[in-house]
Amino acid sequence: MKICIISKYPPIEGGVSSGIYWLARGLGELNHKVHVVTNCMEVEGDYREEILENKPGQFEPKNVRVHSTACDTPFFIPSYNPYIPKLVNIAIEVIRKYDIDLIYSEYLMPYGVAGLMAKYITKKPFMVAHAGSDITRLFDSPSLKSLFIEIFKGADKISTTQRHSRKILRRCKISRDKFIIGLRRSIDLKAFHPDVKPFDMSLYSRKNKKEKMTTFLYIGKVSKLKKSFNFVDACSSIKKEKFRLIFVVGNNERSLLLKKYVHSKGLGGKAVFLPFQAPWRMPALINSATCVVSPETSEEPYLPKNTHYPKIAREAMACGRCVIIGKGVAEKGVYRMLQDGVNSYIVDPDNTKEFARRLQSIVKSPDIAIKIGQKARKFSEKTEDFDESIQQWVMACKALLLEHSLKSEGRSP
Numbered sequence: 001m002k003i004c005i006i007s008k009y010p011p012i013e014g015g016v017s018s019g020i021y022w023l024a025r026g027l028g029e030l031n032h033k034v035h036v037v038t039n040c041m042e043v044e045g046d047y048r049e050e051i052l053e054n055k056p057g058q059f060e061p062k063n064v065r066v067h068s069t070a071c072d073t074p075f076f077i078p079s080y081n082p083y084i085p086k087l088v089n090i091a092i093e094v095i096r097k098y099d100i101d102l103i104y105s106e107y108l109m110p111y112g113v114a115g116l117m118a119k120y121i122t123k124k125p126f127m128v129a130h131a132g133s134d135i136t137r138l139f140d141s142p143s144l145k146s147l148f149i150e151i152f153k154g155a156d157k158i159s160t161t162q163r164h165s166r167k168i169l170r171r172c173k174i175s176r177d178k179f180i181i182g183l184r185r186s187i188d189l190k191a192f193h194p195d196v197k198p199f200d201m202s203l204y205s206r207k208n209k210k211e212k213m214t215t216f217l218y219i220g221k222v223s224k225l226k227k228s229f230n231f232v233d234a235c236s237s238i239k240k241e242k243f244r245l246i247f248v249v250g251n252n253e254r255s256l257l258l259k260k261y262v263h264s265k266g267l268g269g270k271a272v273f274l275p276f277q278a279p280w281r282m283p284a285l286i287n288s289a290t291c292v293v294s295p296e297t298s299e300e301p302y303l304p305k306n307t308h309y310p311k312i313a314r315e316a317m318a319c320g321r322c323v324i325i326g327k328g329v330a331e332k333g334v335y336r337m338l339q340d341g342v343n344s345y346i347v348d349p350d351n352t353k354e355f356a357r358r359l360q361s362i363v364k365s366p367d368i369a370i371k372i373g374q375k376a377r378k379f380s381e382k383t384e385d386f387d388e389s390i391q392q393w394v395m396a397c398k399a400l401l402l403e404h405s406l407k408s409e410g411r412s413p
Contacts, residue, residue: 218231
């Protein structure tokens with residue numbers, strides 16, 4: 001197949017961008033031709049991943065081409081960055097030049113809008129996937145809701161995994177026949193592996209690299225939902241212990257607030273702050289830590305329940321690392337099968353004493369953390385199947401192409 005993906009892509013940070021990278025890479029490995037249309041080269045510094053080097057096959061893996069918008073728009077009034085028309089323009093050119101079979105957009109603003117316009121112009125079948133925020137806070141906005149409904153109505157298929165989301169779509173009279181349910185994204189166990197060489201921290205820290213000590217790693221945006229400050233509070237309770245902290249939180253206003261908070265708690269000497277990192281650097285980054293901490297719990301009151309599903313803990317387990325997750329996350333998806341104290345640690349991030357005891361136990365007994373990480377890898381080997389998840393995605397696309405072909409011939413699918 002020849003596929004045009006319109007979405008986020010590195011160096012845009014976040015789960016959607018990372019997911020698209022691994023999806024494109026997986027499709028390319030199966031010899032499908034993937035063209036990613038994106039605005040990644042225009043991403044603001046606050047949300048830009050650091051890419052210090054671009055070895056062959058990293059940014060553009062096998063059979064993957066990236067087509068990004070550029071900051072070269074002629075002046076017009078009122079002035080703004082017209083992402084949507086620029087994305088549509090590139091998509092049209094790519095679809096026609098490379099004889100694309102199918103358009104896929106993930107995340108509605110601006111990619112779903114661009115995908116729908118490209119579909120109407122080129123008459124190619126169009127599949128869209130939404131994020132949690134698309135169907136919650138953005139969908140609830142009077143400025144966007146009618147447009148979002150039209151995107152769902154105009155799409156040939158909608159990839160959706162959340163029951164809450166499907167209820168909203170059905171209330172908007174979106175046909176159930178459009179739904180594709182269960183396209184789960186698995187972790188690539190060949191890429192996320194315990195044998196990956198650890199990340200070189202010398203670029204970011206002059207602290208004694210030879211001295212071995214427990215290292216806690218936090219990756220992601222800084223927010224109340226992700227319990228970033230709760231993690232710092234727990235660390236502060238055991239600051240007399242010997243350990244390191246690595247925060248991969250970017251360079252933005254929220255990360256600066258976290259950095260100030262870390263220093264105010266007397267942890268500045270233990271902490272290193274890194275920019276967001278590209279997806280292909282994550283395995284090495286994870287392997288530089290003793291334990292990856294993902295303390296996010298229930299989405300409420302920030303988002304509706306069961307609309308956010310972090311993957312960083314699954315990536316860490318695939319690398320054979322001990323993980324700490326919030327109890328709310330432990331109630332979702334594959335995390336529900338985890339055993340506290342066996343292949344993971346599960347905490348209530350709002351209970352600082354409990355959280356701190358878990359951290360301290362890892363500092364005191366790193367061997368136990370290593371054993372938990374080994375069992376976490378075995379858990380991943382039983383629950384993750386990257387190749388199968390890519391094959392399911394391919395099958396869904398082929399079914400859409402067949403349906404589109406039959407309709408164009410005036411036959412019932």
